[in-house]
Amino acid sequence: MYRWRTMTTATAIGLAGALALPAAAPAADDTRPELVSVEITTPQVDVGNSYGDGQVMVAVHLRDAEGLPDTIHVECCTDNKTVVVAKGTGWYPEMPYITWTTLGRGSGTRQDGTWYGQVTVSPAWSGTFQVTQVQIDDDQNGQFFFPVTNGPTVTVTGGERWVGETVRTPVKVVTGQEGWHPRVRVVNTVTGQPVGGARVQAKSIFDDWYDLAAVPPSPPPGTAADSTGLWTDPTEHVRGDFFPEERLLVYARRGTRGYSQQGLGCPDFTAKIQASETFAGTTVGVAEPITVTGNVWPAPSILGAASAVWLQRDVGGGTWQTVASVPPRQNGRYTLQWAAPNAGRYSLRVRVPGSGSAASCTGLQSVGTALAATTVTVR
Structure with missing residues (x-):
């Protein structure tokens, strides 16, 4: 059995990420850990500051007779790298998940302790997210998946989410090797106005969700939209590696500090x-x-x-x-x-x-x- 409640403190560092698939079965001689509780320690996160980001923290109480690693992360499969998943209420171009990929033990013992995780979010994550699952690896390479019903929630507020709205230009297709230019117009979903100069970066949809960092590293990501918010991608082939499975990440300048992710975009093909x-x-x-x-x-x-x-x-x-x-x-x-x-x-x-x-x-x-x-x- 497990329980959850809202707290006010937590430690450790994580990233933002991908929906985990059901975990692989543990070895026959491996005991199953017990998920005691999942706790969102920051139920309200304001990203309306000058930095455009905030921290979401989680505490996971686990028991295991054989002991769990001090640092828990999922190592097995490309699509199974998340430890805790909180699902949003919407879907693309709304951010669908907040995900913790690493938990560190901050209290108790390896047999009965609490592991903490922290992720950075930005206005792209505006909305409410609810924990739906926990997945862990133990020291014996066993993978364990725990669905969470009526899990704790976090609400991200204070920022202005942007979206790269599709600008459709029909393309005549015969061979599938025709070139086309994905185009979007970046719009502020709060004001309804276009956003000139926003940075837009294209990524394959096959990249894991945890690669969508709220605060990207330098240099500036992607390329800039024009003064009317219109962004045009370099030529893609209709049946190229990125069509039609591509997503766009939209970023805002945050002074000398760099950029924060403001939302997602849709380079849909016509x-x-x-x-x-x-x-x-x-x-x-x-x-x-x-x-x-x-x-x-x-x-x-x-x-x-x-x-x-x-x-x-x-x-x-x-x-x-x-x-x-x-x-x-x-x-x-x-x-x-x-x-x-x-x-x-x-x-x-x-x-x-x-x-x-x-x-x-x-x-x-x-x-x-x-x-x-x-x-x-x-x-």
Whole structure:
């Protein structure tokens, strides 16, 4: 069993970080430690100071008959380097976690003691975070994972969180090697105004969350946005190492002291769909299928931007009725067929609908296309 309460003191140093995965099973002869309590010792942290940062502290009371290391950190797997995780109420571009990666024993014994950790946070972490899990390694290389229900919380206030909002510029994609420039506009979420001169740094989303330091080392991180808050990344390839799995870190200048992280950004990609069509014939008999073949770019094997191809009929008044639909094949080829119910002249077109949202921080978006209408006579 474990318990928690709010305290006012703590020691030791940590970093800010990544969500831990379930821990590996300990060796058969390894005893399981007991998590007695988890305590947030700084339930309110104000980052509205001139430095733009504050300290969040945690105390973890543990028992283990064989004794635990004086310094606890998780050494095993790249994705399992966090010891204590506090989850936020939002998700990207809000900071999703506060994480302690190292705990140091500050009181008691190795068999029954309290380990302390401290992380630095900045306005990027504005909001409330609740401890949800603890993970430790012991001296016998055993890993132990403790889920925490109704854990203690910390609220980070006083700062102005910024966000790099997506500026979408559709890119025509055929080979996947096309270049594009991720662009965001840095906006103050409190005032709603753009922030000129903010520093923006691109990082792979595969980097661990604990690499997102609230106070980065010198030299200044990334490159600067212009006076209107617009930031443009150097050319990336559509299928390059950083697409679409990239996150942006937004920093504010803090005088001679350096920078603090103000928020996150979203370099979301927008693809402009292209298509071709060939009608097998523009005169057919009643009940004879009208056949249309063609290509869609980008092909699904290059980028999953198009999920369907529609054959549509003009029914008047600016309304188009979808009469046939197929997904494009992996190579982008498609075949549509439709048999008209009666003789007459039909105005038909091929349309490839887009997907996703144009809103910022919503991921991959595709802008659809509609080809010019073709008249088919059915006799």
